[in-house]
Amino acid sequence: xxxxxxxxxxxxxxxxxxxxxRCVPISNHLYFYWYRQILGQKVExxxxxxxxxxSEKSEIFDDQFSVERPDGSNFTLKIRSTKLxxxxxxxxASTRQLGESGEQYFGPGTRLxxx
Amino acid sequence: AQSVAQPEDQVNVAEGNPLTVxxxxxxxxxxxxxxxxxxxxxxxxxxxxxxTGDNLVKGSYGFEAExxxxxxxxxxxxxxxxxxxxxxxxxxxxxxxxxxxxxxxxRGTSLIVHP
Numbered sequence: 001x002x003x004x005x006x007x008x009x010x011x012x013x014x015x016x017x018x019x020x021x022r023c024v025p026i027s028n029h030l031y032f033y034w035y036r037q038i039l040g041q042k043v044e045x046x047x048x049x050x051x052x053x054x055s056e057k058s059e060i061f062d063d064q065f066s067v068e069r070p071d072g073s074n075f076t077l078k079i080r081s082t083k084l085x086x087x088x089x090x091x092x093a094s095t096r097q098l099g100e101s102g103e104q105y106f107g108p109g110t111r112l113x114x115x
Numbered sequence: 116a117q118s119v120a121q122p123e124d125q126v127n128v129a130e131g132n133p134l135t136v137x138x139x140x141x142x143x144x145x146x147x148x149x150x151x152x153x154x155x156x157x158x159x160x161x162x163x164x165x166x167t168g169d170n171l172v173k174g175s176y177g178f179e180a181e182x183x184x185x186x187x188x189x190x191x192x193x194x195x196x197x198x199x200x201x202x203x204x205x206x207x208x209x210x211x212x213x214x215x216x217x218x219x220x221x222r223g224t225s226l227i228v229h230p
Contacts, residue, residue: 004158033217043159043205043220056217091158103149104218106158 002026004107006092012113013082021077021110023092032075033093033104034067036060043091049075082114117142119208121221128196129229136191136224138180138206148189149207149218150180159205165189166211176200196228 005024013019025032034046048055049067066078075094079086089111093104118141128134140146147166151159163174170182180191191204203225207218 006158009156035220040222042222045217045219048217056215093159103161103164104159106151106160108156108158 002105004092004094004105006090006107006110008110009108010111010113012115015084015114016081019079019082019112021079021090021092021112023075023077023107024073025075025092025094026096026105027073029094029096029105031055031095031097032067032069033095034077035091035093035106036088037091037109038085038088046077046090079112082112084114087112087114117146117208117210117219119206119219119221121204121206121224123224124222125225125227127227127229130198131195134193134196134200134226134228136204136206136226138189138191138221139187140189140206140208141187142208142210145211146189146208147211147218148180148182150174150178150189150191151205151207151220153203153205153223155202162191162204196226198228198230201226201228 007022032049035043037043045058047057047061064080068076089109091109092107095104120139149164150162152162153159163172165172165182173179178193180189182189203223205223206221209218
């Protein structure tokens with residue numbers, strides 16, 4: 001069964017550094033998402049992406065964040081200058097279509113630790 | 116605004132006993148409701164969804180959920196728990212129309228099934 005993959009599984013970075021989290025969505029999916037989960041808290045939506053542009057974004061997704069689909073397979077989340085409060089699990093997800101079914105396929109997550 | 120509440124951080128049940136993981140929601144309009152499961156070091160995995168029709172929805176691994184509109188609930192159930200059901204369970208909701216396609220997730224409930 002096809003899966004969403006994410007790399008790295010764990011990233012440790014110093015405050016103020018840039019990080020890039022990588023995701024490979026399922027190959028025939030068209031809609032891509034990033035979520036984060038701070039330890040013990042809700043899974044929070046960050047951004048959705050379709051047709052090479054952002055479809056929706058949350059208040060969390062400020063100017064420090066950006067997303068890109070640099071080629072036909074990868075989908076990246078960049079944090080330009082990390083803060084301590086960016087420490088969380090970051091999940092990538094994809095769906096084939098946006099309609100009624102709407103179930104998302106998630107990757108295993110990247111644990112980001114900002115020190 | 117839409118929201119999901121999972122009132123229990125953890126549910127403990129003995130193997131072979133029935134299990135219930137609770138979820139209540141708030142949404143303007145009719146909801147689409149989802150349950151996802153997360154096993155250790157894996158991404159969220161779709162279990163089942165309620166779109167319309169029969170209030171009792173059956174999903175993967177013997178799980179089912181009952182949509183109760185008057186109580187705005189969508190509790191996840193299984194008649195006989197297995198140790199392998201031990202995982203983190205997430206409920207999610209989105210509106211059917213007129214709003215964002217992005218689901219809102221609950222905080223998750225850790226299910227522990229004891230041998």
